[in-house]
Amino acid sequence: MFDAGPGLYLVTSAFMLVGLSWSQKYWNNRSHLPLPPGPPSFPIVGSILSLGDPIRPWLGFSAWRSAYGDIIYARLLNKPVLVINSVEVARDLFDGRSTIYSDKPQSIIYEPFALGFNTALMPYGDRWRLHRRIFHQPFRQAAISTYHTELLRSVHMMLFRFLQDPTSYTSHLEMFPVSFILPIIYDYEPTAKDDRVVHIMGRYLELIVAALGPGATMIIESFPFLLQLPVWFPGATFKRASVECLQACHDVMEIPFQHVKERISNGHLPTCFVADAMNRMNGFENEDIETAIKEAAAMAFGAANETIIGTLRVFLLAMVLHPEVQAKAQADIDRVIGKDRLPDFDDREALPYLDAIMRETLRWRPVFPMGVPHATTTSDIYKGYYIPKGITVIANTWEMTHDEKKYPSPHEFKPERFLYEDGSLTSDTMPLGFGWGRRICVGRHLADAAVWIAITSFLATFSIHKALDEDGKEIPVIPKFSTGIAVHPETFPCRIVPRFRDASVARLTQLTGLSSSVDISTLTQI
Ligand code: HEM
Numbered sequence: 009m010f011d012a013g014p015g016l017y018l019v020t021s022a023f024m025l026v027g028l029s030w031s032q033k034y035w036n037n038r039s040h041l042p043l044p045p046g047p048p049s050f051p052i053v054g055s056i057l058s059l060g061d062p063i064r065p066w067l068g069f070s071a072w073r074s075a076y077g078d079i080i081y082a083r084l085l086n087k088p089v090l091v092i093n094s095v096e097v098a099r100d101l102f103d104g105r106s107t108i109y110s111d112k113p114q115s116i117i118y119e120p121f122a123l124g125f126n127t128a129l130m131p132y133g134d135r136w137r138l139h140r141r142i143f144h145q146p147f148r149q150a151a152i153s154t155y156h157t158e159l160l161r162s163v164h165m166m167l168f169r170f171l172q173d174p175t176s177y178t179s180h181l182e183m184f185p186v187s188f189i190l191p192i193i194y195d196y197e198p199t200a201k202d203d204r205v206v207h208i209m210g211r212y213l214e215l216i217v218a219a220l221g222p223g224a225t226m227i228i229e230s231f232p233f234l235l236q237l238p239v240w241f242p243g244a245t246f247k248r249a250s251v252e253c254l255q256a257c258h259d260v261m262e263i264p265f266q267h268v269k270e271r272i273s274n275g276h277l278p279t280c281f282v283a284d285a286m287n288r289m290n291g292f293e294n295e296d297i298e299t300a301i302k303e304a305a306a307m308a309f310g311a312a313n314e315t316i317i318g319t320l321r322v323f324l325l326a327m328v329l330h331p332e333v334q335a336k337a338q339a340d341i342d343r344v345i346g347k348d349r350l351p352d353f354d355d356r357e358a359l360p361y362l363d364a365i366m367r368e369t370l371r372w373r374p375v376f377p378m379g380v381p382h383a384t385t386t387s388d389i390y391k392g393y394y395i396p397k398g399i400t401v402i403a404n405t406w407e408m409t410h411d412e413k414k415y416p417s418p419h420e421f422k423p424e425r426f427l428y429e430d431g432s433l434t435s436d437t438m439p440l441g442f443g444w445g446r447r448i449c450v451g452r453h454l455a456d457a458a459v460w461i462a463i464t465s466f467l468a469t470f471s472i473h474k475a476l477d478e479d480g481k482e483i484p485v486i487p488k489f490s491t492g493i494a495v496h497p498e499t500f501p502c503r504i505v506p507r508f509r510d511a512s513v514a515r516l517t518q519l520t521g522l523s524s525s526v527d528i529s530t531l532t533q534i
Pocket residue numbers: 127128129130140143307308309311312315316319375376379380381382441442443444445446447448449450451452454455459
């Protein structure tokens with residue numbers, strides 16, 4: 009028999025020597041390698057003062073680009089961050105080195121504010137992989153057409169609400185994602201605006217937005233004892249918010265999920281994300297899988313809400329500020345579809361200008377102007393710079409979507425930038441707002457279909473104009489935006505007027521064909 013003794017010893021020693029010299033070289037490299045350039049850092053505050061507006065850090069990150077370039081190292085308070093200001097570097101790192109750049113920074117606020125189940129904030133590991141597996145099948149591009157009927161139904165219900173109460177446009181936008189995502193995820197039909205499931209998600213999101221605001225996060229991270237105070241203690245605001253948030257999160261996950269399970273145990277066969285995943289992945293036999301499905305379902309419910317409402321708010325703002333874009337889109341719709349029916353998904357190819365408007369909406373005011381931060385799992389060397397392990401990595405979406413070279417006059421709303429001279433669409437589908445690499449948004453194809461049908465149907469049936477004062481003069485719209493990690497325009501005064509023939513409930517009923525399945529008279533209460 010072959011004696012492995014001395015041979016194996018020699019081979020092992022050789023490997024060890026190579027390994028040692030490599031790690032020595034690596035260490036020497038690292039010790040000689042600089043961190044990427046960045047603004048000067050001061051004790052305690054780091055570089056935060058040179059950010060300019062700390063509430064909108066993406067603007068400061070963009071301003072740093074001219075001084076420090078596409079990849080910047082900075083310390084914000086006690087947190088080291090790597091800021092990426094160009095698509096090229098983002099692709100190199102998030103796509104090309106995805107095993108290193110797919111982690112997420114963790115915060116002590118996640119547990120007390122029930123954010124542990126949020127896929128987008130989860131560490132890169134088995135629990136996250138299981139979530140992605142649950143999401144993959146139902147949300148891949150090829151599956152999206154199965155949701156077209158539900159999307160059309162929800163968008164038509166939204167049109168009724170606009171017709172019956174044109175002043176409450178924010179509330180109608182809020183009901184749109186809820187009315188298709190709840191049936192898709194839980195086979196659950198929200199019955200009224202104060203529907204229990206809609207209400208608990210709304211409350212949970214409110215609490216999270218407050219908790220994740222830059223000020224609140226910084227205070228809690230700097231003074232964690234605030235979360236140890238008893239709830240009755242004067243000033244224990246964060247502790248009370250945390251208790252309420254944990255309860256709201258429990259309700260968000262359990263109430264709609266138990267609705268599906270009850271229906272199954274009563275012999276029904278609901279067709280929805282939860283029931284399909286439970287069957288496909290043996291969720292009934294495995295508690296860990298059941299928990300992951302419950303979490304993924306609540307994640308989809310929450311993720312669809314904030315993002316789609318935000319994008320549609322940006323769209324309406326763009327239309328009120330740019331009547332010429334609105335008129336051009338409506339002329340296209342009238343030419344392709346006419347006045348006797350409403351848009352359908354089959355019309356999409358013939359309406360490139362509508363796609364261009366959608367892309368420009370995502371570019372002009374991305375809902376996540378600095379994406380959702382990633383983190384590194386190990387240290388790395390890129391273009392001669394040392395990138396530390398565990399550093400927070402921010403892809404500055406704002407800078408990428410406002411890059412003057414790629415998008416001239418970037419602050420103007422110009423859908424034409426996505427069209428060739430012959431009117432056909434360019435290959436730039438504006439994916440930048442949906443994140444990067446392995447962590448790219450799982451709901452992007454659903455979002456694409458939902459936003460497209462919503463804007464096309466809206467423009468087919470309504471126009472939005474500036475509101476008029478008592479003298480009949482237009483009230484100027486001064487855009488204001490919310491702050492936080494997800495940003496959207498605040499409500500502005502406007503007039504929404506129908507543009508379809510007769511402009512009556514009867515005519516809209518005829519156009520949508522909704523009356524057979526929905527009680528139209530109750531829609532404004534929804
Ligand atoms: C206009 C609509 C939307 C926008 C702009 C958007 C944007 C984003 C962004 C920027 C991320 C972070 C990606 C990263 O970490 O690099 C993300 C993650 C995610 N989104 Fe969306 N999203 C939208 C709609 C949706 C919808 C409709 C769903 C579900 C049905 C969804 C589910 C998710 C999930 C599960 C993640 C976590 C992915 C992961 O960390 O692996 N999103 N989204």
